[in-house]
Amino acid sequence: MFSRRAALAALLALSACGGFPQPHRGNPGGLAGGLRIPLAVRLAIPPPPEALLTDDAALRYAEAVSEALQAVDVPATATATPLPLDWRLIITAQNTGAIVIPRYVITNADGQEQGAVAGPPVPARAWAEASTPTLQAVAQQASPRVTQMLLSVQAARASADPAAIQAGPPRLRLIPVRGAPGDGNMALTARLREFLGNRGYVVQDVADGASFAVTAEVSVVAAGPGLQRVEIQWIVSRRDGYELGRVLQLNEIPTGALSRAWGDIAYAAAEEAAGGVQTIIRNATSPG
Known part of the structure; x- marks a missing residue:
């Protein structure tokens, strides 16, 4: 053998x-160690109006995602009123019948999209019920994908010229x-x-x-x-x-x-x- x-x-x-x-x-994991979000004070997460959630559930989910990102040292905050220099994490969701697929889009302070990633699928019934434990679990699953996207944006911007930075990585x-x-x-x-x-x-x-x-x-x-x-x-x-x-x-x-x-x-x-x-x-x- x-x-x-x-x-x-x-x-x-x-x-x-x-x-x-x-x-x-060594340990190739651990995304947060090198994370510095360029040209942004923090990542604002507005309660998502297009995520197929009630207003209360949308607020709880924005808070859950913020807490999951903070746990890996991403400067994120759930807020309905982002500051002028905040980057934003825009959350939407698509219902395909049996499952719901969350989608996360990062924009810079000018509203220009910098990257997008889909989250793991969630059973439609669980998403509709939107219990706090479910939302927290989905946020935990999304955190590594969003963090990796931020790292990718950072690496791209660090090596780009001013014109490329304006256009996005x-x-x-x-x-x-x-x-x-x-x-x-x-x-x-x-x-x-x-x-x-x-x-x-x-x-x-x-x-x-x-x-x-x-x-x-x-x-x-x-x-x-x-x-x-x-x-x-x-x-x-x-x-x-x-x-x-x-x-x-x-x-x-x-x-x-x-x-x-x-x-x-x-x-x-x-x-x-x-x-x-x-x-x-x-x-x-x-x-x-």
Whole structure:
């Protein structure tokens, strides 16, 4: 039986892009440590009038989101009267029948949208009942996504020129990875979101306002006795649907090595893929 360490070594040995880098072995989590919201005193969260909630529930939800963000050191406050320099978190919700999908949009003090992300779906009945524990639980689930979006905005603005800052950071829609065994789809998607955010992109789940899109297809097939061939294709396209390029990662691993948790393998693969995605977008947008 192959150990997990052996599986990791096998997958890191080779890729079509020149080999995965050694995986980070510290703690890649903890989003709040580097968070500084640029050009804003705080993040104001008005009670959402378009979130399919009563006025009372909307106020309680704004407060729940504010408390969840404050817990990770985001300077957020629930208020119906934002100050002139406040950034804003605008919350809406869509009822699809059985579930409700909350949506969170960050705008700067001038009202320009800086990023958007969808929250985890909520059973429609629970959303309509809007008990305080339910709203608090949904707010806790939304907090990491909103925080990551803020970090992405920060990274983008820190590296942008004044004209780019005024226009807003580049936004990219990340479509969830498909085809990976185990927790690969979720792990690869989450890790790529982090790395692209650190490279200056606002990564969002929705298409609105995005200039580029990234998705990935994972294929795992038998490659010989005791081996599987793993191929990851990261596909980059632009708004008009034109495919700009692909990042290909390819290797053979012990059979079943990725049937459960991907862990450091997802981290290493996404770190390399983020660099390839950035190169493709830069090549496509550079003059000449």
